[in-house]
Amino acid sequence: MSTVLNSLAPTQNADYPKPHVQEAPSDSLDPLLGNPSGVHVEVVYPSMRLSDFIGLSFNGNDTFEVKNGSLFGKVTFLVPVADVTLAVGKTIQVIYAVVRPDGVILSEILNLIVQPIAADKLPTPQITQASEDVLDLTTFDGGGDVTVEAWPLIAVGQTVWLTLIGTMVDGSRFQLNLLDGYIIGQQEILNGIALNIPQVDLERLKDSSELTLTIEVGFGKSPSQHDAMSFPVLRLKVSAQLETFEFIPVQSTSLGGSIDTPFLEIALVSGSTSAIVSVVCYPPAAPRDIWYLHYNDNESPPAVFAMELRLKSTYAKVSFRWYGQASLFEAYDKNRILLSSQRHPSVGPKPIDISFSNVGLNVIKIFPDHTGGSIIEIIKLTR
Structure with a gap:
């Protein structure tokens, strides 16, 4: 379809109303409604002809198979869940083009709001050794085991930032970037995320301080953390009656x-x-x-x-x-x-x-x- 659009000079016409997404009442889409098959985009206009060639552009992707017009005045495109996932948390444009011998006509634009995934549908990262919101450093050795369950719409190529933030024994800020723009692969789709926080880093934390573990995911596969969506945050209290001798002079x-x-x-x-x-x-x-x-x-x-x-x-x-x-x-x-x-x-x-x-x-x-x-x-x- 993009070849046709590039070769002809399209005109936009109010007689070709904006498309409609079946799963998006009021043009606002819960992205999980399109999982796993995708969402359905309906094209309806009064002058539809069987000889019309109709193409769809969804969030800039115009590679969908071109359809002929229908006697019933309506055609429906299936947009795969992968395309929906790329648009999570964004407002995107959906438009169709009608190709006739005398030219290309563009419809009105649908500004589709693709909602963020609801927080209660997203996993909170966990540290296995924590109990009742307390991480007691005196109860384990070998580091802290971090897990994040596979989330809805997880896909290969998504980017992830996983960050541990707390307070060091001397009162200064502690930050450990466990994952920094990590790219999701097939292993994470099957099993979620699993990694270890080195014990030596945990032993730098101040007793009775707050420790937070945050995860941000770039559903659109952006390398920028600014574009990522925040998941629920794990908040723990550190119990660290632990003498490491790190902050006293030799x-x-x-x-x-x-x-x-x-x-x-x-x-x-x-x-x-x-x-x-x-x-x-x-x-x-x-x-x-x-x-x-x-x-x-x-x-x-x-x-x-x-x-x-x-x-x-x-x-x-x-x-x-x-x-x-x-x-x-x-x-x-x-x-x-x-x-x-x-x-x-x-x-x-x-x-x-x-x-x-x-x-x-x-x-x-x-x-x-x-x-x-x-x-x-x-x-x-x-x-």
Whole structure:
């Protein structure tokens, strides 16, 4: 049809009224009404002839099969759902052309409103590890699993923006662009979207802050986020009683000294005067850890080394990752009453998880059996 229109000079005529979309009363279309077969565009004009060639343009697409006029004065075009999908959330033009030996006549224009898909028909993105609108970072490792169900009218070539927004421990803005103009393929049509938020990124979030996960979809396959439609937003509260040591300076202390962090005080309470406790990056590119160095200096009798993690509140569970020497671990309440203890052998190169579950936990005391060094990573605190 476009070849015909380009070769002739069409004229617009009020005797050829605008087309009508059966599924769009008042010229406003719910795009889901055209799923899965498409929508029906009716062409009716009083002077229709059997010899007329009638072509349709829907949102600029004029490649539909040309139809002959009908004795009944009406012809109907089926517009596939793919064309409807490209127009979601837009006002588009629908027009037909009548070709006769004496020229081409254009109808009046239908300005068709293609409504956005109703919010209650669209999926909200989810983080699998969240429960009752809370993402508790102390309850899982391995990152957060994001899922988005396949939405109505999903199609290959649509563009997607998936963004995680929150607040970092130091109060600054946190934004992670999980998908940035990602192009939908057949896999997403079958299974929806699935990806993982790295644990190291989640551990940067501030306790009790709001975390939002947004998804925007370009139904018209535009590369511009400005043209995308917003889906319902996932809003979560972050529970992050989590000491990662990320926002405190690299520092060391020796016997009798301590290091202060937002959730606890780290103290070296007994041992050699050469022993130190440090907050370091090990290796240098990694997140910060407690590096606990203890030496006996051939003292006689040998020095008994002990480090304390003095919590600033009481907790029901405390856990952390441990690399290093065989050690005794003891848990106390705020009155220094022993709640429980456990012993673990030397560990390396992979860490083990040390965990205490006792109501009123306030102090963890660590006694290494031998000289050397040990590392503590990421202390998780659960009330």
